[in-house]
Amino acid sequence: MWLRRLDLQRNLLSVSSLPLRAYESFAKRVNALETLLLCHNPLRTITDDIACFSRLKELDLDDTHITALPRSLAQLRSLTSFSCSDNALGVIDETVSLPESLESLTLAHCGLRSVPVAWGDALTRLKHLDLSNNAISELPASYNAISQLTTLNLAHNHLRRFPAFVASNVGLLEIDLSSNAGIDAIPADIYQLADLRRLDL
Numbered sequence: 001m002w003l004r005r006l007d008l009q010r011n012l013l014s015v016s017s018l019p020l021r022a023y024e025s026f027a028k029r030v031n032a033l034e035t036l037l038l039c040h041n042p043l044r045t046i047t048d049d050i051a052c053f054s055r056l057k058e059l060d061l062d063d064t065h066i067t068a069l070p071r072s073l074a075q076l077r078s079l080t081s082f083s084c085s086d087n088a089l090g091v092i093d094e095t096v097s098l099p100e101s102l103e104s105l106t107l108a109h110c111g112l113r114s115v116p117v118a119w120g121d122a123l124t125r126l127k128h129l130d131l132s133n134n135a136i137s138e139l140p141a142s143y144n145a146i147s148q149l150t151t152l153n154l155a156h157n158h159l160r161r162f163p164a165f166v167a168s169n170v171g172l173l174e175i176d177l178s179s180n181a182g183i184d185a186i187p188a189d190i191y192q193l194a195d196l197r198r199l200d201l
Contacts, residue, residue: 002032009060013041039063039083048072062086062106069096077101085109085130092116104128108153112136120165121145132156132176139163155179155200162187174198 033053038046039062046061051072056079063086073082074097082098083106094116098105103125107115112134120142129146130153137158149169153176160182166175167189177183178200186201 004032005035005037006033007035007037008041009037010040013038013043015043015045015047034058034078036060046070051075054078057081059083068093071096073097074099080104082106094118098123100125102126106130107134109133115139117142119143124148127151129153137182139165144168150174152176159183161185162190166190167192170194172196176200 032055034055035058036053036056037060039060041064043064043066045068046064046066048070049072050059050070054076056076058081059076059079061084066084066087067089069084069089069092073079077099079099079101081104082102085106085108087110089107089110089112091113092115096116098119100122102123105123105126105128108130112131114136115131117140120140124145125148126146127148128151129149132153133156135158136154137160141164143163144165146165147168148171150171151174152166152169152172154163155176156179159177159180162177162183162185166172167187170193172193173195174197183201190199
């Protein structure tokens with residue numbers, strides 16, 4: 001049988017006890033690892049060796065005490081779901097890229113003050129975006145390229161206005177912009193979202 005899912009969540013693993021490169025030959029033998037759950041471990045850092053799992057589709061790094069994203073994430077070209085919430089990322093380096101294959105991105109409770117400009121042009125397949133509970137005041141204009149979202153959560157940030165790219169995502173079902181004190185108006189084109197079921201402001 002091929003190993004498709006590796007669940008190591010809720011342990012006491014550190015980066016020294018998780019030598020990903022040591023698993024590379026193993027990953028090649030099974031040739032099918034698609035889900036890697038490392039959440040709720042005190043890893044503190046994720047090395048670029050994460051790229052050895054080239055067929056990975058789901059990666060969960062929630063609450064792993066990391067402060068920076070590995071630069072090799074962009075090499076995971078099959079990745080569709082990436083979650084890295086509850087980590088003190090602060091400012092993400094503009095040189096850190098994400099794979100264009102992503103359909104779900106969750107970076108909640110990360111202390112983010114901004115998001116990389118290049119991500120907007122690259123993540124055009126996104127369907128789920130959760131950047132809630134951060135300190136983001138504005139999304140770059142490049143995020144106007146994102147047009148396939150079905151759920152958007154930007155609650156509990158410092159947004160100063162309604163995000164312009166929302167109206168271009170005509171398939172949106174749920175929008176949560178609650179607890180953003182700077183939003184004082186709803187644009188008229190929001191009513192063009194015929195499938196919208198929930199709007200929280």
